[in-house]
Amino acid sequence: MTAHAIELAANPRAPAGNPMLPVPYRVERVRRETYDTFTLEMVPAQAPGLAAFLPGQFNMLYAFGAGEVPISISGDPNDCPILLHTIRAVGAVTKALCALKRGDMIGLRGPFGSGWPVKQAVDQDVVILAGGIGLAPLRPALYHLLHDRRKYRRISLLYGARTPEDILYLRELERWRGQFDLEIDVTVDRGGAGWRGNVGVVTTLLPRATFDPAGTIAMLCGPEVMMRFCVLDLRKCGVPPQRIFVSVERNMQCGTGFCGHCQYGPAFICKDGPVFSFDRVEPIFGKAEV
Amino acid sequence: MEAGEQFILEAARLGELLSALAHQGYEVIGPSIRDGAIVYEPVHTVDDLPRGWTDEQGPGYYRLRRRDDDALFGFNVGPHSWKKFLYPASHRLFTATCQQNGTQGAFRIVEEVPSRQPRYAFLGVRACELHAIAILDKVLASPNYTDPDYKRLRESTFLVAVNCTQAGATCFCASMGTGPGADSGYDLVLTELLEGSHRFVVRAGSSRGADVLAALTTRVASAEERELASSQLDHAAAHMGRQLDTGGLQALLYRSYDHPHWEAIAQRCLSCANCTLVCPTCFCTTIEDVTDLSGDHAERWRRWDSCFTTAFSYLHGGSVRSSTKARYRQWMVHKLAAWIDQFDESGCVGCGRCIAWCPAGIDITAEARALREAQAAGAHAP
Known part of the structure; x- marks a missing residue:
């Protein structure tokens, strides 16, 4: 294994039976x-x-x-x-x-595929950074964290959408904001005439979130460029790369590593990912056409 | 018969092997001449084999030539590989029938159960190809992820290996540690001897191989015959047409993602996908879901695909690897570097097919050398 290699983890949860049969x-x-x-x-x-x-x-x-x-x-x-x-x-x-x-x-x-590090996040602060529809794969993690709320310290959800009309799960976000046990901050790239909320990229919300960088697990999902800047800012805050988790997307056709389409360097996103700790993908993350 | 004991089968009696395999219910697939190339097809008699033919290979070059003897396996590898039978180029995975007049309301999925389950005997599997099959086993039949069709075909297949007593101009199995002699993974292995009488040294590598061997008219090989067979393999190993220095190659390729040499390759690469189709280990496939005109009947097909197409990496909004440079890089870095992380060994067995069948004559060994030299030059630059 070289320094540039991504460490691969076996997924013990491969489905049984003929995996190609819906x-x-x-x-x-x-x-x-x-x-x-x-x-x-x-x-x-x-x-x-x-x-x-x-x-x-x-x-x-x-x-x-x-x-x-x-x-x-x-x-x-x-x-x-x-x-x-x-x-x-x-x-x-x-x-x-x-x-x-x-x-x-x-x-x-x-x-x-692999899941969000909800076990590793126990007794940690959790910062969730979502962009656009990237909130959807993170919602099960939120449900899980809130279900076992006592096991986790501060939870922050920082969410960026293109416009107010693109905000997902609006009513749920409003309800969660009223619960006082997690911080939710939302921003949009372009606000309309009626928008009085934040305008700007999702990283602008980061300075306002409270978390202890050395005791934080960060979960990121959104466009690759958004995650790249989130990682940069999280690392500036002092969150180490092995505590930052990103969800990577590629063409996928089988889900079992057979079709080869989802290869990302040495990883098959469908079975080694889609969630990777950042230190595992750092050598190729953000490189063009990998 | 003792394990590993070597016998002599006269060439005139090779037909007994084909009959014995057919008798056991195997469909024998072996080398045969079609369209100016030696390909793998059903063979019924020894006369179907390319007796007295050899192949001349080079970058972007493949020609059949007459030999001055009656060798039956006096060539190396052609455009086909055994994956064609173990993992067919197109395969129907299921059919689905709509149960409510063309709406999506309800449908029923029926798994494809082959009406005919072939049991193959591959005749003439080269050492590099045995390794390629072992690599496909790791990809398609690992304990966690198994393709049921591949596993079934693979388990029922009988492998008759043939040692290479001559190396082709595009061969580099010695560099990859995969040949020219078959070390394991076969049921029977033959070494063709042409000096003196035309005969084969035969050895069984499995109990079912031993059973077939016992049915043939053989005699125990003499020490001279065993020595002759072994010296021919040494000769082949020493005369490889190509070499690939694998030392530190994985790290070298991972370091080279941004190297300008990929662009130099892309100037020649047509991204035609030939290299991936002839490669005995390239396993990528695409899934095609289709319907008939009524819209009531749908099928799912799995077909060979290639990382050299733009569609391969398509994601909403476009292809991730839109340039030829990125696609060649993906293929070569996967084959020689990422494969080691994924499956604990290189994806290249040194068969040289990608060199011969590249219409532009791109040579993977030369490109690896060029990257190595470019990096060495870069490291020594002031």
């Missing part, structure tokens, strides 16, 4: 989150459905005939067997998923 689920509810983003709530069409998931893991969602896409799980890990996926309708498959109605069938494979 398991039928039924759509229970379709919730419109923003103008282009919606959440599917699904239950297994027949028992037992997929195995329990870790916050940060993803499933492959199959829309009949249209194709399959990897989507992070965005619901509460304790709500098994209900699965929530928040999806932006941007391509052929996500648009087909968007057209689903209550009672429709969907095929799911998973759960795949």
Whole structure:
């Protein structure tokens, strides 16, 4: 192993059976989150459905005939067997998923990948930095932290969206803000006429958050450029790279390391990631076209 | 018969091996000439083999030539590799049927169960190819992640290896530690001897190999014959057409992500994907979901894919590796460096196919050397 190599961890939670075969689920509810983003709530069409998931893991969602896409799980890990996926309708498959109605069938494979370090965060301050739809894969971690609130010290969620209309889970954010047991700060890149909140990139929220850098676990999800600047600022604050966790995205088609598409240096994002501690990806993070 | 004992099978009796394998229910696949190349296809008799032919190879160059003897395995490797049978280029994973007139309402997924489950016997597997199959085993049949179709085919496949008694101009298995002699992973291994009578030294590497060997008309190999076979392997090892210095290569490649030499390669690379298709270890595939015109019937297919296409790294908004430079870098760094982190050994077995079948004649050994020399020169610069 060289200094430039990313250390790979075996994922003991590989799904059993034929991993390429979708398991039928039924759509229970379709919730419109923003103008282009919606959440599917699904239950297994027949028992037992997929195995329990870790916050940060993803499933492959199959829309009949249209194709399959990897989507992070965005619901509460304790709500098994209900699965929530928040999806932006941007391509052929996500648009087909968007057209689903209550009672429709969907095929799911998973759960795949590594999760957020919720165990490592016990007795630590937790800083969560989310950009845009990057909040969706972090929501299960938030549910988990709030479910076991006593185990963690200060929790901060710093969230940046493009515009006020892009803010995800608005009502939930408002409710959590009223709970006094976590700090939530939101900023937008462009505010409209009615916006009186923060304007600017998500890193501008960091100086206002209270955390002990040496005793903090940071979880980051959003565009790569956003995470790059968040990492820079967190490290300036004194948070060591092995305490900063990023969720990396690449083309994924199988979820089991067979198709090869998600390779990121020596890592297969689908089984070694998508969540990596920053020290493991530092040599290639932010490099063009890796 | 003792384990590892060597026998002599006269070339005229090689047909007995094909019959014995067929008798045990194996579909024998071996080298055969088609379209001016030696490819792997079903073989039924010894006459299907490329008797008296050899291949001349070089960067972007492959030609068949007549030999002046009747050698049956007097060539190296062609454009096909055994992955074509173990991990077919296109494979249907499932079919799905809509149950409510074309809406997405309800559908049923039916797993693909092959109507015919072939049991292959591969005849003429070279040492580098045995290593390539062992590498595919690690990728596709690890304890945590197993492709069920691959595992089934692989377990039922009988491997007849053939030692290389001559090295091709694009061969570098000696550098990769994968040849020219087969060390393990075979059921039977043959070494073709042409001096004196045309015969094969045969050794079993498994109990099912020993069973097949017992059914053949053989005699125990003499010390001279064993010595002759072994000296021919030494000769092949000493006459490799190419060399790849693997010392520190992994770290060297990881250090080279930003090196300008990738751009120099990209000036020649057509990103045609030939190297990945002929490579015996390249395993990348794509998933295609398709429907028929009625929209009631859907299928999922797995097809070979290549990191040299722009679609390979497509993410919403565009391809991550849009330049040829980035795609060649991904292929070579994966093959020679990242593979070691992923699967504990190099992904390259030194077969030289990517050199011969590159239309631009790009030579992975030469490019690795160029990167090494460029870095050494950089290190010594003031």
